[in-house]
Amino acid sequence: MMLLYRGHFFFCRSKKHPNESHTWPSFFLSTMAATRRLLRSQLPKSPLLNPLRSLSTSSPTPTSHRNPNRPDHHFLPPNNFLNSWTPPSDPKEAAAKLAQLRREYAKKVKEMRKEYIHEVELLRLEKQRKDEAKREATRIANEARKAEKAAAKKAMAAEREIAEEEFRKTLLKERAEKLEYWRMREKQVAEKKKDKNELLRRKSSMWIDQPELEKKILEAIVDTSPL
CATH class of the missing domain: 1.20.5 (Single alpha-helices involved in coiled-coils or other helix-helix interfaces)
Structure with a gap:
């Protein structure tokens, strides 16, 4: 079986032989690794890759993430015990x-x-x-x-x-006004009733009794004087 990888042809077996100790996946992986090493060795060293490699492998500059809502934190100085041990000979x-x-x-x-x-x-x-x-x-x-x-x-x-x-x-106040009004009305009714009774009493004094009615009629006929 022929395998094409990055412009190179490789021959490999499609079936496992009874005497072989490697399987197809392991053989394929080993072949790819060998091809990768071969291609790396054949690539020309370009001077443009060195700065990129140096930039990629150099340690990044520590950036300070500052929170605008918090003041800057002040750290303590380093301890004196760091790198202070000098082993003596005794x-x-x-x-x-x-x-x-x-x-x-x-x-x-x-x-x-x-x-x-x-x-x-x-x-x-x-x-x-x-x-x-x-x-x-x-x-x-x-x-x-x-x-x-x-x-x-x-x-x-x-x-x-x-x-x-x-x-x-x-x-x-309303009750007093109503009471005064009713008192006035009662007084007016009483006065009207009194006046009516007085008028009736005055008119009743001119009335003639039944026994004297014939006599008064006869006198009125004989004497035409008003009653």
């Missing part, structure tokens, strides 16, 4: 020096832990102070809001009481 001296360095390191770590604990305590106290101030501000705001609500309720109650008092006065 093993005992080296052991003593190493023990001294360990003691100094433990001492500095202890001091740094104390500073860290102190800073954490300060942060905790600051947070506690802020929380207490926030709670106090919330309490004052709630009390002010409750006082405003109580004052508003009191003002509404006073206005409602004034409105009820005005309504009660208006109702009493």
Whole structure:
């Protein structure tokens, strides 16, 4: 079987022989690897590739990703223990020096832990102070809001009481006016009735009784004087 790869022809077997120890995929992979090495060795070295290779293999320049919302962070200076060990020739001296360095390191770590604990305590106290101030501000705001609500309720109650008092006065006034009107009407009716009775009484004084009616008729016939 003939295989074309990058302009080169390669002959390979299509079936596995009983005495062969390699299979077709492994043979194909080994053939491709050999071809790749051969092509790399035959390629001319171009001077234009060197700058690109140097740029691709050079370490990238560290870029600082700054957040505009945060201030620049200030790092601590490097520790004095870095690259400070010089191995002496005497093993005992080296052991003593190493023990001294360990003691100094433990001492500095202890001091740094104390500073860290102190800073954490300060942060905790600051947070506690802020929380207490926030709670106090919330309490004052709630009390002010409750006082405003109580004052508003009191003002509404006073206005409602004034409105009820005005309504009660208006109702009493209307009732008094109606009562006065009805009294006047009763008085007028009583006066009219009295006048009517008086007129009726005056007219009734001129009436003639039944026994004297014939006598009065006879007198009226004989004497034409008015009654």
